[in-house]
Every structure is written in C-alpha cells, then in structure tokens.
Amino acid sequence: MAEHLLEVRNLSVEFHTAAGVVHAVKSISYHLDKGETLAILGESGSGKSVSSSAIMNLIDMPPGRISSGEILLDGRDLLTMPAEERREVNGRRVAMIFQDPLSHLNPVYSVGWQISEAMTTHGLAGSKAREEALRLLRRVGIPEPERAMRKYPHEFSGGQRQRVMIAMALALRPDLLIADEPTTALDVTVQAEVLKLLKELQRETGMAVLIITHDLGVVSEIADRVVVMEKGAIVEAGTVREIYKNPQHPYTQKLIAAAPGKGAMHEPGARAEPLLSVRDVRKTYGSFEALKGISFDLMPGETMAVVGESGSGKSTLARALLRLDEPDSGTALWKGRDLFALSPAELYKLRRDLQMVFQDPTQSLNPRMTVYQLISEAWVIHPDILPKAKWRERVAELLVQVGLSAEHMSRYPHQFSGGQRQRIAIARALALEPQLIICDEAVSALDVSVQAQVIELLDRLRREMGIAFIFIAHDLPVVRDFADYVMVMQQGEVVELGTVREVFDTPRQAYTRALLAASLSPDPDAKAGHLASVPAEAADILIPKRSH
Amino acid sequence: MLRFIRQRALASLISLIGLIVMVFFLSRMTGDPAALFLPVEASAEMKEQFRELHGLNDPILVQFARYVGDVVTGDLGESLRKARPALDVVLEAFTWTLWLAVITMTLVTGAAIVVGSLGAFRSGGFFDRLSSMVSLIGASVPDFWLAIVAIVIFSINFAILPTSGTGSVVHWILPIAVLFVRPFGIIVQVVRGSMVSALSSAYVKTARAKGVKSGPIIFIHALRNAMLPVITVVGDQAASLLNGAVVVETIFGFPGVGKLMIDSILQRDFNVVLAAILVTAIAIFLMNVLIDLAYALLDPRIRH
Amino acid sequence: ASGPVKIVLPEEADLLEPCMATRSNIGRIIMQNVSETLTELDVREGKGLMPRLAESWEQKEDGSWRFNLRTGVKFSDGTDFNAKDVKYSFDRVMSDKNACESRRYFGGMNIKIDVVDDTTVDFTVDPVQPILPLLLSLLTIVPEETPMEFVREPVGTGPYKLTDWTPGQQIVLSARDDYWGEKPEVTEATYLFRADPAVRAAMVQTGEADLSPSISQTEATNPATDFSYLDSETVYLRIDHNIEPLNDVRIRRALNLAIDREAFLGTLVPDSAVLATAIVPPPTLGWNPDVKVFPYDPEQAKKLIEEAKADGVKVDTPITIIARTANFPNVTEIMEAIQAQLQEVGLKVELKFVEVAEHEVYYSKPFKEGRGPQLVAAMHDNSKGDPSFSMFFKYDSEGTQSGFSDPKVDDLIARASAAVGDERAKLWSEVIAYVHDEVVADVLLFHMVGFSRVSERLDFKPTMATNSMLQLSEIKIK
C-alpha cells in the first residue's frame, strides 16, 4: 500500500554511552509525498539529524541502534532490505546533502569526479557521467563549469561547495532529497540562492524534499508541511501556516515566539569615552587585502554588529583585535592604550577583558577536556579571579546561566549537540568576567529558541555587567534584536555604519539593501516574492573561502 | 616545485656537511687502523710506516682539511683495505641494497595496504584481530633468527630455495621475505589506524549516501586520504633499508652497503665509511623528495 | 677425475695481493694456488721443508744461503721466472711504498740479495738466520714488472690464475695450461663468501658449495662430510705480571690450577682439541712432551692464594679478563665459565668483552698506565713449524705481547733463534718448560681444532695449514 513516497513509522534510535542509553529518537512517525517539501523543525539535539541518517542508513552501529520502527519507501521497508538492494537505494532513489559541505566532500578528488561517481556507481558509463556532471554544475550555477570540474573542494567558496553537494545529490534525479541544514553554514545571500535553487530543481524534477533545519525563515520559505521535534519525539505536525499561525504545543509556541526580528530596536544613548577605538586597520594575506582600513568606536556596554557576506573580512577583523593575527597597520585603542603595541605580558593581563566566542563550537572546545575543565581553565590561567574552592560552584552557576545544568560538568564536548556546545563556549568566555566579548557567528549554529535565549542572556550581561559586544553575524533579524550599531562590511571595507534603526530602516548602500532583502522572514505570509527580489549582484558574489 | 626541491637540497646539504664532519671525527676516535690492518706481531716501525703511507700521522685537522679538499674535487679517497676508490666500492654495494630496498618496499607497501585496510573496514572483527596479531608478531621477531629458520626450512628441509647468494632471481626470495616481515608489521598497523579514522570521516558518509560499494569506499575514498601518514612510515622504513639491512646481508651473503659499512668501521676503513654515508644520505634525500612529490600527488591541498 | 669446485669462505679477501698472502683471508685463495714461494712446509705428511720454486738450497761457510731456482717456470702473464724476480719480490715486500704484511718475518735482520745468475740467488743475512729457508716459505714471488703499490690482480707462477673477481660475490681461479708442475684435478675454483657458519655448512649440504674449510662445531655432525683438524691456533690468557697480585707466582699458579680444562673438552671446546702446554702446537720444532698440563686442583689454588694473602699480596683486587668478541667459537661461554671457575677459588674476576681494535690496545705494548690486573684472552696462530715466530713476541722482554720480563727467558730465546738442528730443538724445549713451570707466564688453555665440511664428491682432508692456505692441488675429485 504505497500511498506515500516515504513513510516513517514508530522509528526509535538509541545510543549507548558512558552515562547509559540515550534515546535520541523516540518512536516518531511521519510521511512525505511526491513533489512535497517537509521540514523537520526542532531545536538542537532534538533528533533531527539522527532520524534522517536512519533513512540513509548512515547511523554508526554500534554505538547506535535502531530499536524499533520501519522506514517505508514506496511501501518497502528500508531497514529490512538486503544490503545490496539497500545500497542501490542510496543515491538513486534517496539522496542527501549535508550541513557542512567542506568536510563532506572528499578533499583529494576533483568535484567533477565526485559528481560523476554518484552516477557511475549506479551503472552509468564514465564519459556520460562526466557530461552529465558538467551539465549539473552548470545547472546549479557554478561559474566556469568546465574548469570547475577539475577543481578540488578546497578551491571553492562555502556556497559553491554546497552547490556542488546539491549537484551530486541530484545526479540521478532521486525521488527523495534529504537536506540536513543545507544553509546553516552559509551567509544570507548565498542561503537565499541555495534555497531558490532547491525550489527550482524540485519544480523541474518533482522530487520530494525533506529539509532539516531550526531556522523558521527557511521553513516558511520552502516547506509545505512541518514536523516539530523536541527531545527525540514529534510534538506537532501540520502545514507551515497552521504551525506558524496557530501553534498548539507549548514547545512550538515557544519556538515561534522566539523567532527573532520582532522586538523593538535598540536606541543607543549618547556616546562618550570609547572603550575601544579602532582606526584604519589593514591586513593582507600575500597580495590579497582582507582588511582595507577599518575604523570604528565602541562604547562600554554597547553592541556593535558586524554583518556582511562570507569572506568580507569579519573574522579577520576579530582575529586582529584579539592579536591572534598581527594586523599590518592601524591602531586599536583600548581605554587609551594601543592593543597592537602591547607586550606579551601586558597582553596577558588584557586577555581577561577581551574574550571571544568562536563560530564553530565543535572545533573551539578541546575534545579531551570535560566541561568543568574547559570552563575552569580560565581560572587556572588567571588564578587571581577565583579561589579554587569556589570553582565547582561557579561552573555550575555559569552552566545554569547559559541554560545547561550543573550535572553536565563532567561530560565531554562530543556528548552535546552543536547548540549546547556553543553555550559551553559562552560560559567559558563569561568565566573571565570580560568587558568585551567578540562573538564570531556565535549564535548561527543555535536553534531559534536557544538563540533567543542566548541573545537575551548576552543582552542581560550587557545591561547588568556593562559588557560590550562585537557581534559578528549573518542573521539579520538577530542583529536587529540585539545590536546598537551595525557595521556592514564588503570585501574588507566598511560600506555602511550606523545605528540599527538607520541601517535597517533607511539603508543607504545598495549592498546593504541586498542583504536585507535576502534575509528570510519566519512569517509564511511575508515570503511572497521574497527571493525574487534578491538583487542579482548580491547573489552572485561568491568569494572563494580560505583553503583548509 | 623546482624551487622547493632546491630549498630542500640546500637544507639537506647542510645536514650532509654536519653528518660528514661528525662521522669524520667520531670514527677517528674509535682507534688506529694500523693496529687492525697489520698483524699483532707487526713492529712499531711497520705501523708507523703504514700510518705515514696513509697520512694518518698528520694532525686530525690537517687530515680533515685534506679530506674536504678532496671531496670538493669529487675524490672520496681510496679504501685502505681494498686498494680501490672508496666510491667505487660503495656504489657497487649500494646498487644491490637499492634493488633489495625497492623491491621489498614495493611488496611490503602493497600487501600492508590491502591487509591494513581490510582490517580497518571490519575493525574488531576476526580478520582485524588476526592480521594485527600476525603483524605484531612479525614486528617483534629478530630478523637473524628468522633468516636462519627460513634457510633451515626452505633450503635444507625442503630444498626448494638456495641458502644464500645473489646468482639468480630465486636467490632474492629468502632475503626479501625476511626483510618483508618487520616493515610489513609496522605499516599494517599504521594503515589500519589511519584507515579507521578516514573511514569514519564525513566524506565517507557522503559516499555511502551516494550508494558507493564497500570496495571503492575503502580503496578509493578512504585510502587516498589515509595514505599521508602511511607514506611517512614507508619512507622511514625504506630509509632504514637503504641504510642497509646489515643482518640479512650478513647471513645471506648479500653484498650490500649495510654490511660494507659495518665491516668498514670495524676495520677503520674510514674513507669507505664516509663514502657510504654520503651515498646513502643522498639517496635518502632523493627519496624524501619523492615522498614529498607523492604527498602532493595524493593530496591536492598540499600542491599549493 | 677432474672438474670445478666451489669453496665457501667466511670472509671475502679485500684484495688479492701476493705480499699479503700470509693473511689468512687472502692466503686461502692465492697462496700456492696463484702465488708460489721458493720453499714450502709440508704439514700433510710431515716431510718438513720442501722445494717449490727453489729446487735446492744450501748454507755457505759465512752463514749466507744459496738457492738454486727451478727452470722453465712462467708467470701467468707469460713472462719467465728468474732470480731477478726473487730479488724484486723481496725488495717489494720491504719497500715503504706499501704495507706488505710479510715484511714482519724479516724484521731485525739485514738481508742482502745477490742475483748470481738467472737460476741462482744468494741471501746474506746479518745476523745469521738459520731458518731463512723456512722464512722464504712465506715470501710470495711476483714478476719484476709488478708495481710497488698493492695490486688487485695477482700474477704468479702457481697452477691457477685469477679469471674473475666480482667483488662481494665471487672469485674464480682457473687452472693454467702452462704450469710448470703436475696438473691438478681441480680445473676451476669458485670462491664464495658467507659470514654465517650455519649457512656455510648448509651450502655444502645442499650442494651449493663443495667445501667449507670452517664450519661451527655444532654443525659438524655428519661423519661422512665433516672433519675436524688441529688448526694451529692456541688459546691462552696472557698474564700481565707487572700488576699486583699477578706479579706473585703463587697467584699465577693458582689461576692455572683453578681451571678445569678437561671439563671444556667435548662441551664448549671440541672433543679433539688438545690441552696446551706451550704457545705453539705439537708438531712445532722443540715442542716439549715432558711439560705437563696443570691439574685441576681448586684446593691447592685456594691454598696458594691464602699463602699469598698471608704475605700481604692484595689478592682481593678485582682481576679483569679481557676477551675479544667472536674471537673463536663459544668465546663468551668459555670466558664466562673460566670467570666462574676462578671465582670459585676466591678470586675476584671481572669479564670484559671488547672488539678487535680495542683488544689490540690491551694485548700489545705499550700497555696503558694505571691499568688494573689483567688477563688478556687471546688466540695465537703458528703453523710454521718453528717457535721463533711466537716466542720472541710473546715472552721476550722486548716482545710486543709479552706480559713480563725475565733475563733468562730473553737469553734462551736469543740463543735458540740463532741455533740450528738438534741444538735449536733442545733450546726451544727448554724455553717452553721454563716459561710454563717456573715463570708460569700465562694460562695456556687449548690448541683448537677447526671443522670443515667437504662434499662427498671430493677427496680432501684439511690440515693444520688449512687455516692459512688451501692448496687446490691437494683436492682430489672422486
């Protein structure tokens, strides 16, 4: 009775860990029809990835185990299918694109080869496969596809890599495409491009799309129906409009309510003595100018958001301010002293005041340290902050502050989901009681409800403790809610700098306007014509990312 | 690329000079060749005259200056013992060693990759346990012991292989087999370890999602990524073979450079020792360049 | 029958230089095969000194020697052999342009050579040298055209010539058609080199070689192919008499009494080895049958040590045995056993193994200042039939390896060296007895035996000379 293309019934997945069995997915059921797009929405760690990995047969067993359920594709259970037949399904009938295209592309083979392989694996002749790969690359909008065929993944920008992944997934025109957070790593303009492409392709081939995300904007942009997951279980299902307009489950309600970009904008007060005064900072890598003279002021307790496309120099600026990279020229006066001229000993003292939360929480936490060790390391390095006897207590406090619990202390980073890890990283930054925290895409990996709470946490810290923030982000609604000032960067230059209201309400530059237009609204009613209005020049800016 | 090789060559030249200086002085601290060349009953005058004949009476720095002068003009001196140019002696022996090393390492690498990869694919399985057991034992067996046992079994008991020598292809079988064992044991372990992590990487997931079969996943997707550490170890093992498989050469009567080097230092035939070190060091340098090329060939990220 | 043979040797010759033929790795290949000498010592049938390139010789009134040379002899390069070649060969050995090893046999003598005519040559030696004909069995004859420097391709008058030398692999000698003497059965000899004794033994067993002059005792198990032979090597501990407590004869005697020599025979040392009472093996001139081996008497040894101790000799000083690694088979085990036996009687004994070059430093003069009491384990080879090749070096005050100085010994050695005939034998016997019984110069242990494996298709019995030469003409093919 193959009435649905895909039907998941009572699927349960568990993992065996030190602390016992983790029930990652608890008896979930949903279905998906031809040509339909289903979004699985849910906060970080709710089991979205695990459930879709089960469909692709990608769960590592052990430690994982599918403890119950069936996954029917056209009525046939994928879980009980013979191995050879099962393998034939992957790629041909069901294909997948992953969140992080760099690590999911094989670094040592050309992309042309990798796309062709999807076809040759399923019996296509080599030369035909290459022709087809070329066509696909052209189709997904990779410039100079002939040359691109011979290039390697590290030679592409993030957006381009994601397009390569998509081309690869679409190679055999699958009936079902699973996209696991396909745009989380991308900046808004590229995200808009990728989603647009997905929709077009879906229209062309009539495939069903299962998209996993925690971004309400993405959901409203692309999905027909939504499944909401929480703690491994499905708590609500329905059409996008139903869910958005009339959420039933308290969790869904909270999620919708947490969608950013709705609150009042900050109105910064009068500016007095700046905490940090940056003038004409320049940085070049070889002949490439990453920063072309950046200047701005930051007052205590103020938030400066830095937005701009990928590769525009945002992270480079952050690294220079923290002296992780030495800038070529310019000054950065911190309470009147030039950061770039400090000796190592002076810098050490200053480290307490100037902290950073990194873009990628997985990479920024030492995998061999427990949460307790990670957070308390701050006090090992700066022993005068807190006597050792109080560490445990304070770590617990910090964990609660960032929305984790004290028992998490003895766990290791890999035992947390991405969002949880970022909260640990924030707790670690807070441990030093700094005056300025630079957040480099610190909330991009978080789902909306957590994101809202983290933002609120940061906001509270700013109000209560007077911490200033440099807030690098590509999610404009978040910036709108949190920032006092917004700095828009493009190709190493500041193209626009002003208060939130100025930048959001009366953008002066075309580039800023393009950015704002590409930003997705969670409201399904607001989406009409959205993507169509993205200016062509903004969508096509695809600057190659730094190689590995 | 050329620039890179030139840089490497320069750096290696520095190492080489350091090596020569060190060996020159160290070896001369080990004793007087006259005492060894001449019988114990030889008179003091005879020894004196022998030293005079070979310039061993000059202050050591003078000897060194003369040596350096000769080396610069391409003359590595005469063998004290053999009355022929040291370089000829060494090159003759080195050719044998080179062949032995190349053939052995080719076989070892091929076999170790297959065994290690299969072990990694079903890590913890029966084949994995068996192969790591065998390779571990292989890595812990003394080679001279193995060599003699092999001769007893294959040459004496079964009489299917010659005991020793270099006459024909069959003569190479036992030495290669004995030399094979230890590097194989080590490289299998490295391949396995490297493959285990490569197989758990994200791009392997992608390949599985594409429906790629196990064979290509192991040998096409994971292996090439896992090869970098393997190549390093292969290089190390090859270097130690190029430096001479002394024990195996001794037992099988293989006229290689390892035995030559040890014999020469035992006889204080300094020129031969120095020439041998020079030749093997250059060979190892060239091999390292090859290894770097292999890196670049395998991993496009290194090419830039 | 006739045919080729393959011979496997422990080490390759570095060069095939005739004047180095007294070194065993070279001599085994070319001595009397390629390069011949004027005279030749027969050890196989005990016939003494035999003519080779010299047909006869006589000592003249003034003590000088006249040699009458064989005629019709050609070198392998086609030139004729005559008296000038003899003179040239000698001059070459004595030249300072090379480091010919055989020069050492002519040390301390002034030799003048006169070429009387093509077939007659006179040797005038100062002081008079009674054993000159024997010494000339060590002088290889090369043609006049040979350069002074070392050569790698020997030219000689022998029954064979070098036809192939692939360094590291093989050396081939082929029989000459124009040899002056009897044509040998072996038409061609291929020499192979293997360091490992087990491999050498295996090669003869599998037919890869026909003859291995030295294999290890443990391999020599097949009576049909394996032969032992007294190999003229004598193992002993050289005592350094200069350092207390070894300067006391009671202690030296105790050392000798403490060692159970018999126990080694058939265990660590081959059964057929002979307990030594002299530094030279039995067939040597003047070997003294009346000298008796020290009995194994640990009680007596202890008593002697007690006595010495009572006289204030520092018997507790640790004595070091210095031995050379791989000097002879089982050297480590034998030395360990000796160490244990000496400790048994209450001496403190340490054991130190050193490699050739370092061993030489301990063995030969000048000895190191500030050394402790030492016993140097060494092996001495004399297959030349006369003790003069040993006695001076080992026992004379001036001898390079002598551990003591005794005027009586010096005098006896000087007289014996100058004497001839029975007088000579008597004097050597006297030296041997005095050194052994009165001086207790050293701890003599064994005259060693070697083992060889000979393929059953050959008829060949190794002799005492096999260590230093291997005459292909002595090998018969069944």
Added chain:
Amino acid sequence: MTLASTDNVIVAEPSFPVRMMRMLLADKFALCAAIFLLVILTIAIIGPPWLGDLATKQNLRGRNLPPFDWTRTWVWWMGADALGRPLFARIIVAAQNTLMVAAGAVILSSVIGTVLGLIAGFSSPRMSQIIMRLADVIMSFPSLLIAVIVLYVLGSSILNLMLVLAITRIPVYLRTTRAEVLEIRERMFVQAARVMGASSKRILFRHILPVVLPTLTTLATLDFAYVMLAESALSFLGIGIQPPEITWGLMISQGRQYLTNAWWLSFWPGLAIILTTMSLNLLSNWMRIALDPVQRWRLEMKGGKNG
C-alpha cells in the same frame, strides 16, 4: 529564567581509577596484557636477587638440556643453555636488563624527541629549521653504524647502549610530534586557549600534547620491540651487551648457533620479546580508546554488559 535542557538524565560518573579498571575488565585481551606486563615488571625487579645465582651457575655437563622435563624443578622446564644454566631462570633474570635498556631507550628518545618536536612545531621557523636539520642528520645516519661508533668511543655498557639506541630513535618522535603540532596548533580550541591568555607552555602541554600523545604511545610501544631487537642485532654483530650481563636479545643471539640442534635456546627469549611487545601493543591500543572521550563508549558498553 533558565533554558530547557534537552538532555536525558545524567548518571554520575564513577571515579577515574574505578572507570579505568572497569574498562580494562571490559577488554579481555588488554586485561591479559596488563597482567602479563605486571608479572614481567615484578620479575624484572625481584629476578636478579632471587634467581641470580641459579641463573649463572654453570654445569657444563648438563648443557643444552631439552625443555619440558617435568621431573626437575620448574626453573629447568624451559631447558638449559650451552653452559647448562636453567633457561627459565635466565629469562627471569634477564628481564631486568632487557626492560631497562628498552624502557630506558624508549622513554629517553620519546621524551627528548617529543619535547624537541613540540619546540620545533611551536617556536620560530629558524629554531624549527635547526632542530629538523639535526633530525635529518641522525635520520640519514645508519642506526647500527651510530651504535657501533658510539659504543666504541664510550665503551659498551647497559647505560651506553640505552643512550645509543635512544639517540637513533629520537627523530621518529621528533618528526611525528612536529607534524602533528603544526596541524593541531591551528585548531580552534588552541586559538580559544590563546584568547584566554594561556601561555605557550600551557597550550603545548595541556592542549596539544594530549592530542599527540596517543600517536606517540603507539609509536613507543612499537619502538619497544624495535629496541629489543636492535639490541639483539648488536649482540649478533658482537657489539651489544656483553656477558656476563644478560638480556633477552643477547640470549637469542647466543642461542642462534644451536638453532638446528637446540632450538629452545633462542626460542624462549624470542617468545618473551614477542609476548612483551604484543602485550604493550594491546595495552596501548586499549589506552588509546580508554583515554579518548570520544571513543570510550566502546569499552564502557562492554563493561556495562559484563558488570
């Protein structure tokens, strides 16, 4: 306001030693290896005073006694050597020297090599160049040749042997460590530590070293075998440890000539080397997993089932 935790109930983790014990019990092979090594270690400590006399007492008439003669006391069960000394006792006595040389050389070379590698990977390019050239020199210097030369110059003793073997192995650790450091120091968590103001020392030893350590441990256990064999090869060439000192390597090389008629002379010490290396290897593989938080579940899962 606190955030909703998405986590399942967390069980308190047991203390470190208890956890290690449990993980050890979970891996039967590693457990056997650990027990074996413990026995060897005990033997190495008490062996020489306990059986020293028995192991050196010769009996030339009982030489090469075959093994498995159950009628005699246990020290004779492995047979006797060429001087009639009980092999079992000798193996036990030799354990001390063997382990001392092997462990000494491995520890020395790994510590020096790792430290130099850390410095080379983390300090200025010039320093790094100097260290790497030094490593090249040692590397292209045939190790047996260094051994021969150094042993001549210094004389052959246990300590010198240890030193020589250590010198020849330094480059291996140096290169491995440096390569890894170069990679790891670019990782985000290292940057994060720098932002916190961590000193280079702390970064090297607290953040980088633990990541390199498993690789080095594996290397070191393989080297353990290498060193024992190299020592044995030196004995074969006549320049290693000299009697009356004994090591397993020396025993093998002494027994070599009796291979055809008394195999047990070199078999037992060979077996001892193999078993020791294998145990070390099994244990290091186990440790690699046990100390890696990401991999640990493999052991804990089994432990859970058993316990």
